[in-house]
Amino acid sequence: MRHLIVTLLSLFIFGACSKSPEQLISIDNAWLREAPPGATALAGYLTIHNHNSEDLSLNNAVSEDFGRIEFHQSLEEDGVYKMIPHTHLNIPANGQLALAPASYHLMMIDPKRTLTAGDEVSLSLNFSADVSMTVVMPVTKATHTEDHSHHHH
Numbered sequence: 001m002r003h004l005i006v007t008l009l010s011l012f013i014f015g016a017c018s019k020s021p022e023q024l025i026s027i028d029n030a031w032l033r034e035a036p037p038g039a040t041a042l043a044g045y046l047t048i049h050n051h052n053s054e055d056l057s058l059n060n061a062v063s064e065d066f067g068r069i070e071f072h073q074s075l076e077e078d079g080v081y082k083m084i085p086h087t088h089l090n091i092p093a094n095g096q097l098a099l100a101p102a103s104y105h106l107m108m109i110d111p112k113r114t115l116t117a118g119d120e121v122s123l124s125l126n127f128s129a130d131v132s133m134t135v136v137m138p139v140t141k142a143t144h145t146e147d148h149s150h151h152h153h
């Protein structure tokens with residue numbers, strides 16, 4: 001009996017202390033906006049949830065299908081749209097950061113192949129605290145997804 005209690009206790013402690021990336025971070029709504037053939041960059045979107053009690057920083061994003069990936073923020077100033085580059089993105093503790101049209105996005109530059117709706121791209125995200133995650137982003141026609149986001153049934 002004592003042995004069983006010790007085993008259960010150690011399982012409990014172990015479970016509480018080990019955090020896998022999936023427990024720290026979850027990602028949803030990942031998609032890549034289909035661009036005309038020959039486009040030099042595509043915009044990527046996703047929502048990052050931080051389940052940790054400390055802020056996390058997204059420091060780097062890489063994909064085999066692109067030359068490089070930058071973090072941008074679309075802003076409207078005096079009727080002019082600008083894209084502001086960021087070296088990293090902050091995901092607040094127990095909060096989320098939504099990368100979405102007309103806001104933050106991944107600027108995925110120099111595509112290595114032609115990407116059309118229905119294709120999938122693998123993306124690796126590297127965060128602070130040695131956390132990294134890989135997500136699959138479907139390529140989607142912008143109108144389709146935007147129609148959905150505007151209609152809440």
Ligand SMILES: [Cu+2]
Nearest residue numbers: 072083105107
């Ligand atoms: Cu951009």
